[in-house]
Amino acid sequence: MKPAAGKPGFLSNVLVRLLLFGVLIVILRFSYVVTLAGESCALGGFCFFSPSLNLAIAGTRSGSLNARSAVTESxxxxxxxxxxxxxxxxSVFQNLIAGGFLSPASMSLCVETSTGRDVxxxxxxxITxxxxxxxxxxxxxxxxxxARRIPFANGTFDFVFVGxxxxxxxxxxxxxxxxxxxTLKLKGFAAFHVKANDTYSFNSFVDLFSFCCNVVKINNVLGFDSSMPHIKELIVKKERHEIGSDSYSSSKGKCSAPDYKKQLVRNAEALIEEEPLKPWIILKRNVKNIRYLSSMVDISFKGRYVYVDVGARSYGSSIGSWxxxxxxxxxxxxHVYAIEADKAFHQEYGSKKGVTLxxxxxxxxxxxxxFEINRGPGENVQGKGRGMGRIQPLQSSGVFDGGDVEKIxxxxxxxxxxxxxxxxxxVVxxxxxxxxxxxxxxxxFETGAICLVDEIFLECHYNRWQRCCPGQRSPKYDKTYDQCLQLFTSLRQSGVLVHQWF
Structure with missing residues (x-):
């Protein structure tokens, strides 16, 4: 009967072992977090590094870090x-400390860092x-x-770095x-390493932060590898609390083009001053002379990229073909916006991705x-929508001289x-x-909307010489080539980069 008295001791022994096993699991988990992850979790579900992180970097300040431990980590x-x-x-961060943009107490974030070298x-x-x-x-x-959804609360960081x-x-x-x-605190600093090697791209960068921050320093830095041999370091300071970005808000009233845009206009191809006798050839050839804005400047610092085709006709007319x-x-x-009133072309746009009709x-x-479908001398246009002419307000439609008329x-x-x-x-x-x-x-111009357009390809319609009928001008339009030239010239003088289209 004595062995029965030993059961409580056996149960106690099992419970003690289970308890020790549980403690061991907790210790192992803690060791993983501290040793492998090197973190102390305290902010928004994210973990900052513990002061004891042990990675070897040759030639850096900490003498305790050595190459052997680096290899064991990775x-x-x-x-x-x-x-x-x-x-x-x-070296970059030491200079920022010397300039007063960073301090040992700064809560810091590196965004889109693929290797963590900056961290x-x-x-x-x-900066612990x-x-x-x-x-x-x-x-x-x-x-x-x-970067499009940084997982931290508003005003978390004193310093943000984007390299x-x-x-x-x-x-x-x-x-x-x-x-x-x-995520930047008021009066906090953010530093960016970019190329921004022209005035247009620099001003585009400044515009990105105009709602909250001021650029406080610009510095040229030699890079450490061939991917970015020359770096422009831009530092902004958050001066305003209004974080509701106005990136997509509309402009109000009239506007004037800044000087850097006017300089780009001066670098554009020359306008054709003399009326071409064969416009169907000269204007088409002129496309080869066009100096595209995006071939002259870096357009990287823009919120969105938009192409607006006003009078798009078919998808292949200019969107797909050009x-x-x-x-x-x-x-x-x-993203493409195709503006086209003629129903004959609407169906094909339904299957085009990235295009809004x-x-x-x-x-x-x-x-x-x-609008009316009319024909010039010798024209034989087949099919609905294949000769769209002038548009007029409905009450003025009596001015049309023959031809099919459709309400739109x-x-x-x-x-x-x-x-x-x-x-x-x-915006193109x-x-x-x-x-x-x-x-x-x-x-x-009247509404100021012209300043929202970076580049325009404009076909100006005038009573041009006809290919079909030597010595005859088009009866469709009453404007002259000189009036078209005045339109192009006024746009360029106002700082709008416009090209003659055909």
Whole structure:
């Protein structure tokens, strides 16, 4: 009967072992977090590095870090690129400390850091509260996070760093900039390493932060690798609390083009001063002479990229055949707005990705219009919509001289433009509106919407010489070539980069 008395001892022994096993699990978990992740979790579900993080970087300040421990963490920590990168960023951050933009107490964030070299460099110069985020996590230095949705609360950081041209590579630079500003404390600083090697790109960068921040320093830095041999370091200071970005708000009233845009106009191809006797040849050839804006400047620092085809006709007329194939887009994705009132072309746009069809006529106000299909001497146009001529308000439609007439809705194009794009967007426009340009262009100036357009390809319609009938001019239009030339000249004198289209 004595063995029965031993049961309580056996149960106690089992419970003690289970307890010890549980403690061991907790210890192992803690060791993983501190040793492998190197973190102390305390902010928004994210973890900042503990002061005891032990990664070896040759030639840096901390004597306790050595190459052997670096290899045990990861072979990359001992590579030449890794070491030179950390040394480069350490030098950058030491200069920022000397300039008063960074301090050991700064809560710091590195955005879109693919390797974490900048994060470790911050720690090496004494910034212990530093974290990096990237779409591809790289523990223990970089955690998952995206620039378009930084996973921290408003006003979290004293200092934000964006290196390796990450901002200019972003497809949505305005969203990127707004997120940096949102997470930055008032009076905090953000530093960017970019190319920004022309006046246009620099001013586009400044515009991204105009709603919250001021540029306080510009510095030229020699890079440490061939990807960015020359770096422009731009530092902004958050001066205003208004983080509701106006990136997509409309412009108000009249505007004037800044000097740097007027300089670009002076660099454009010359206008054809003398009326061409064979415009169907000369104007078409002139396309080869066009100096595209995106071939002259860096367009990286723009919120969105938009192409507006006013009078688009079929998809292949200019969107598919010219803009998507030939316009230099710098690897940016443009959203296309096709404005075409003729129903004959509407169906094909339904299957086109990245294209928004506006099935109306661009006009100076919202009202019903009519357009006529008429033909010049010798023209034999087949099919509906194959000879769209002038548009007129419905009450004025009696001025048409024969031809088929169709009722269409018209909309205030200038007002639509101001509510669709902003000064932070890169906007390219092609306009082929059968003479209505003499109504639309003045309206764009009157409302200030013209300043939202970076580049215009304009076909001006006048009583040109006819290919079919030597010695005869087109009866469709009453404007002269001189009036067209005056229209182009007024646009360029106002700082609008306009090209003669055909």
């Amino acid at each position: 072979e990359r920590y001992a590579s030449k690129d890794w070491i030179s990168g950390v040394q480069f960023y350490s 470790l460099a911050l720690r090496e110069v004494g 509260n530093a974290v990096g985020i990237s779409k591809k996590a790289s523990p223990p230095l970089v955690k998952y996070g995206e 390796e041209g990450a901002l200019e590579r972003s497809p949505r630079a305005a969203v990127f900039a707004a997120e940096v500003a949102r 803009f998507r194939k030939q316009y230099p887009k710098q690897n940016k994705t443009f 506006l099935p109306y006529a661009a006009w100076v106000r919202n009202e019903s219009l009519v 809705p018209g909309f205030d194009f200038a007002d639509w433009l101001k509510n669709t794009v902003s000064k932070n967007d890169f 426009m092609k306009m082929d509106v059968e003479g209505t340009e003499f109504d639309l262009i003045p309206r764009l």
